[in-house]
Amino acid sequence: MSNPIYLAVDLPRLDAAVALGQKVKGHVGGLKLGLEFFCAHGHHGVHEMAKIGLPIFMDLKLHDIPNTVAAAMQSIHVLQPAIVTIHAAGGRAMMEDAKAAAGESCKVVAVTVLTSLDDADLARVGVAGSSHDQVLRLTDLAQEAGLDGIVCSGHEVGEVHRRWKNGYFVVPGLRPAEGKGAALGDQKRAVTPRAARDAGASCLVIGRPISRAEDPVAAARAIEATL
Numbered sequence: 001m002s003n004p005i006y007l008a009v010d011l012p013r014l015d016a017a018v019a020l021g022q023k024v025k026g027h028v029g030g031l032k033l034g035l036e037f038f039c040a041h042g043h044h045g046v047h048e049m050a051k052i053g054l055p056i057f058m059d060l061k062l063h064d065i066p067n068t069v070a071a072a073m074q075s076i077h078v079l080q081p082a083i084v085t086i087h088a089a090g091g092r093a094m095m096e097d098a099k100a101a102a103g104e105s106c107k108v109v110a111v112t113v114l115t116s117l118d119d120a121d122l123a124r125v126g127v128a129g130s131s132h133d134q135v136l137r138l139t140d141l142a143q144e145a146g147l148d149g150i151v152c153s154g155h156e157v158g159e160v161h162r163r164w165k166n167g168y169f170v171v172p173g174l175r176p177a178e179g180k181g182a183a184l185g186d187q188k189r190a191v192t193p194r195a196a197r198d199a200g201a202s203c204l205v206i207g208r209p210i211s212r213a214e215d216p217v218a219a220a221r222a223i224e225a226t227l
């Protein structure tokens with residue numbers, strides 16, 4: 001089994017991001033770069049991170065009209081990301097056009113319900129019903145649109161896996177059971193990496209429990225040992 005952990009490199013400085021990526025190489029399966037990284041460092045930053053030699057996950061969470069998202073996908077094609085995220089709430093046509101614009105080797109996965117939201121948060125933005133039901137609704141839409149998979153929390157991934165056998169399921173919002181890395185921060189639908197893996201996650205996104213650890217390599221190894 002290849003290492004399913006993608007480290008969320010949510011650091012503002014490029015030199016620190018490169019140093020962290022180099023340090024954990026061999027202990028994670030890939031590097032996830034978010035919107036804040038891309039806004040700060042652009043294509044140059046992605047090239048620098050790619051030199052480390054791990055697959056690059058561009059977590060841009062694109063959400064706009066179909067034409068705009070497709071154009072953005074074409075612009076990042078040259079960076080050869082392994083995975084790119086878009087928002088399922090952008091609708092079926094947007095997802096279809098994003099997938100059509102992505103390269104053959106790039107997985108396009110749709111964010112369903114952010115792991116920082118719970119049912120009460122969803123109600124406040126006008127989504128009636130549970131986050132669980134909303135994840136399943138958007139999962140079905142992403143599958144119909146021909147995407148490779150979705151992003152959801154470890155609470156839903158088991159049911160998602162039962163509905164979509166060969167999908168690719170990205171699970172962030174992961175926390176080790178104990179220790180400093182167990183602090184939830186802004187995550188509201190968290191589970192342990194092992195629970196997410198057992199439920200059918202293909203890709204485990206982990207940030208602060210590794211990046212903010214005193215020894216990121218030891219933290220990554222400890223998490224991998226639980227899988």
Ligand SMILES: O=c1ccn([C@@H]2O[C@H](COP(=O)(O)O)[C@@H](O)[C@H]2O)c(=O)[nH]1
Binds near residue numbers: 151
């Ligand atoms: O629903 C989502 C989608 C993406 N994320 C991203 O994952 C990491 C999680 O970082 P932690 O430090 O492990 O909490 C972060 O980059 C988010 O932007 C998510 O958390 N939830």
